[in-house]
Structures are given as C-alpha cells and as structure tokens.
Amino acid sequence: MDTLDKSEQPVDSNNDDTPTMPDENQNDFLSSSSQSTNTPISEKSYKVLARKYRPQNFDDLMGQDVMVQTLKNAFKIDRIAHAYMLTGVRGIGKTTTARLLARALNYKTDLIDKPNIEMSETGYHCLEIMESRHIDVIEMDAASRTGIADIREIIDSINYSPSSARFKIYIIDEIHMLSKAAFNGLLKTLEEPPSHVKFIFATTEVQKVPLTILSRCQRFDLRRFDNDLVRSLLLKVCSKENVKIDDSVIGLISRASGGSARDSLSLLDQAIALSENDEALSEDLIRKMLGLSDQGRIIDLFEYISSGDVEAALGEIRDQVDIGVDPSNLIEALGDLVHEMTRHKVTQENEDNLSLGPENIVRLKSIIEDESVKSLSRYWQMILKAANEIKNFSKPLSALEMAVIRMCYISDLPTPDEIIKKIESKDISPTEKKTLKSKSKSSVSMISGSSEKKEPDESLIEEVLTKRSPEDFHEIIQLARIHKDVRMQYELENNVSLVSFAKEKIEINILKGSESIASDLSKKLFEWTEKKWIVLVSSSQGEKTINQEREESDLLIRSNIEKHPIYKATVEEFKNTSIKLIEEIPKLSIVENENSKEE
Helix, strand or coil: CHHHHHHHHHHHHHHCCCCCCCCHHHHHHHHHHHHHHHHHHHHHCCCCHHHHCCCCCHHHCCCCHHHHHHHHHHHHCCCCCCEEEEECCCCCCHHHHHHHHHHHHCCCCCCCCCCCCCCCCCCCCHHHHHCCCCCCEEEEECCCCCCHHHHHHHHHHCCCCCCCCCCEEEEEECHHHCCHHHHHHHHHHHHCCCCCEEEEEEECCHHHCCHHHHCCCEEEECCCCCHHHHHHHHHHHHHHHCCCECHHHHHHHHHHHCCCHHHHHHHHHHHHHHHCCCCCECHHHHHHHHCCCCHHHHHHHHHHHHCCCHHHHHHHHHHHHHCCCCHHHHHHHHHHHHHHHHHHHHHCCCCCCCCCHHHHHHHHHHHHHHCCHHHHHHHHHHHHHHHHHHHHCCCHHHHHHHHHHHHHHHCCCCCHHHHHHHHHCCCCCHHHHHHHHHHHHHHHHHHHHHHHHHCCCHHHHHHHHHHCCCCCHHHHHHHHHHCCCHHHHHHHHHCEEEEEEECCEEEEEECCCCCHHHHHHHHHHHHHHCCCCEEEECCCCCCCCHHHHHHHHHHHHHHHHHHCHHHHHHHHHCCCCCCCCCCCCHHHCHHHHHHHHHC
16 A cells, blocks of 8 residues: 555646645644654564564474475475465464465575575565565455455455565465355365465364365474473573573473463563563462462372361362462362372382472372372362363352362272272171072072073074074064064063963963964064964963063062172161162172182
C-alpha cells in the first residue's frame, strides 16, 4: 500500500489544476507526532526473549537435525517440493521454520541467485520475509480465516507472477482449522500449482487435516524439546543476557515448559522480571512464580499419606494451597514423586530427576525401603484418577482433599495376596485342615461339572460334530449351540423336561411354551444329523431341566463354600462378605494349591 500511495502522488499533482490548500494544523500535528514518538518508541521498545532469540537460519534450529539435513540435501540436488506440512506441539518453531524455508526459497545475494539453505549472509528479501512483510510471502491465519472465500482469494491470486521474489509463497498457520469446503477448494490447486508458487502449512493437530491434503505435501514432524535441549537453550540465553541462574532453576523451567522452546523463554523472561535481574534466580522464587510446591514438603505429604495420618495430610495441603500452590500442580508433583520412587525401587539408580537435593534423596531412599512396588502402583492409579477429578470438578481443592483422604485410608488396607496369607495363617484346627484336604477333590469336581455345563469342552463339541448322531439330551443341546440356534437352545434348557431318550427317538414334557417345539426339534435334528428323529410330547413327569440342574449344582457348591473354614475366616475379617459368583479359576484356586502342595 505504501508503494501504491507514492506512485499515485505525482500523478495527482500533475493532473489536478486546483490543488487543495494544505491544512497547516493537520500537517503540524502529523509531523510533530512522528518526530516526538517514533524515536523514543524505537529506543524504549522491548522485545521478549522468545522473539529476540528466534532462529535466523537453519543452523540455529535446535533439535530438528533430521529435517534440516533433509532440506539441505533436497536443495542441493534440486528436489524441492511444492508444498510442505510442518507439525508439532506449540512453541517448537513451526512458524519460524516456515519463514526460514520461505527465505531459503527466495534467497538472493550479489553472488547467489538460487534457492539455498545455507544463508551465511542476509539476502535481498531476507529481512522482509523474517519480519512477515514481504509482498510475495503471504501469511494467513487459518484460525481466523476458515472459509472457502479465503481460499478463493488464494486460488485467484496464484496465477499472477511474484512481484520481486523468485517464488510466491503462501504460509497457512493452524491449517487444521479450515472448513471442509475450504480444504476441498484447496485440493486441485495444491496438487498442481504453478511453478512459481509454493505452499507451507503449519499445524499442532495434524490428525485433523484430511489425508487428501497430507498426501499432497512433504511432511516434517518437528521434535519436542527434551530437558537437555531446553537447558542448553536457557543457558545460552542467560549467558547473553548476563543473568545468573542455578541448575535447579533451569530444571524447574524446563519441566514446566513441556518441551516448548517458546514457553521456556517466556518463563525465563518472567523469572528475570520477578528477580529484578539484580541477583541469581533462586529456586524458591521460581517455585512461587510457577505455583509449584517444595519437593521437601511433597515428601512430607507422601509420608503423611503412607502412614494414614489424614489430619496432617489435609493440613499440609491447606498450607501449600494458602501460599499459592495450585491443586492440579500439587497432585502432579505427588505423581512425579511416586513415579520417581517407583523408578528408584525397580532400577536401584541414583539419578535425581526432580532436583530433590542430597537431603531429600536420603529421605526418599528411606521411604522406598518401606514401600513395595504394588503399593506404589496403587498410589499411582489413584493419583491418575484424582488428577482427572481435580481438572473437571468446579472445586479443585475439595477434589484434592477427597483424593488424599482415599489414599490415606487405602494405605492401611492389605493387598489381596496379604489377605489370603492372613486367612491361611489363622489358627485352623488339624481336623479342619484334614477336612479341607479331603474335600478339596470333590469340591473341584463339583465346580468343574457346573462349569462344563455352562461352557462345554471343545473336545465334546468336536466329537458331536464328528459323530453327527447325539447319544444323549446334552449332546442335542450342544448341537443347537454349535449351529447357533439360540431360540432352540433356550427352549431345551429352560422349558423342556426329558422323559425318555433312545436312538433317533425322544420323548419330552413341555413345561412352558408351545407344543410346536417338538416338531421344530424334529426338523432341526434332521438338518443337523441327516437322520429322521421322532420327537413325542408326553404328559409324564420327566427329569429336571438343564437350568434346574445348574441351579441345584450352584446351591450345593455355595453351601459347601459357606461351610469352608477359609470362607468363615473371610466373613469374620470382612463383615459384609457375600458370594456373588462361583467360578473355577485353577491357577488362583486355594483348594487346588492345597492339592498341589499335598501331592
């Protein structure tokens, strides 16, 4: 727009015979404002660290070695793609990489006039591109311009050649925000753009981008910064800014940044302002700024929880929240501590990943000796659930207190293994022990018999299919089950009483339902066995139904279990104990373990 205004000024002065008289007051106002404000603002303006130390070339990009090497090779052998997709979490350099790529594509100096990744000196277009004000490098925010009309503007403009640069480049940030119509409108242009057009897309949620778009782009996944990279970046910036910083502070900021370079520099900027840049940044100061808890106090809280001291644990939480610690940060710190303890427990390593310090490491090791991996895993599961509750509940402190109360009470509860050992170690008389061993085999057989009726053995099914001629009523039911005739299987198990069974002749008593069951069964048996069966309906009292037999078997097993010494001891230990389900699990069966020991 500035160029257009300058070009129109002489035309207007030549063609206008009666020029408008200038307004002296307005001229004085504009000139005075420009003279009085421009210089002081440029002198006093402060650029935040995240912008001040933004990479100016590909050598400055940290942690993206694979992408940089790929681009260098592509530019060297002239295999430059027409569209690029840059993905990754926030603050790792997607927009910066897009501008560097646009700068490399349009790189031009007195000696170099071709796309070049190694930009040792500033080219003709470099400054304007990096400041996002080049006329041929158009940046568009898809979060605010999501419609098909915005894409039509791009489609209409791509046919025009670039004004001054080599390529006309379109940088679309947060492209996943485009509407479905906008994506569809971009497809054809993205697949076959003019030779002078390049597209560079950036997104934090690549899974929302249609595959038809991704398949037309060369994709680069920018790697999240690990703690070592963030530490290196912060040390470099602090060195240039003449800021004294402790290793513990760097560790806190790097963990709080979540792998984002921009977030780490923003936190460092805030920390420098908090300390007034006149002394070394202290860990306590940074913890207050981030709303984090002291590691020593987190260990105190865990000790209160593990010992079941509810009152002390709740008091510790209140004290920490009163000094500004966020409940979500507090439960997260507690989870980090449990993870650290579990890792030390199973690996026996001495590395300090939480900046605990020598004194806290000694305390941590003493606590680990009294905790098992099972109990730590149980705490971990409860912390994961509590973190979700704190996040979603309107009163985070209340959710945190309830979670800590649960953890305090569950710390006294024994594990299932400990319960079994405690029951087995109780004083049981020798006669009871003998009874347990003598009845164990019959108990197992009764449970197994019930299980076989509910879930038939595979060998039995295969035998029925092979013979194609059932020899008893149970095999007929298995035939119905094998052929997935659920209705017939249900009728035979619940509503039919067997009176007599002979080869290819059955006499049944229908307790419920229609007498058509007999004719239906005769037809089904002919289909399944290819033999003619006679099915008669009788009024005589037959055997019990299959379902009645199962119920009686379960009652018998239930009564035997209730008489068992182990069950009696369990009822004494847990007053509300009741039998909900009877199922044989050989590997976990106490009865079978006794048998195996006896053998």
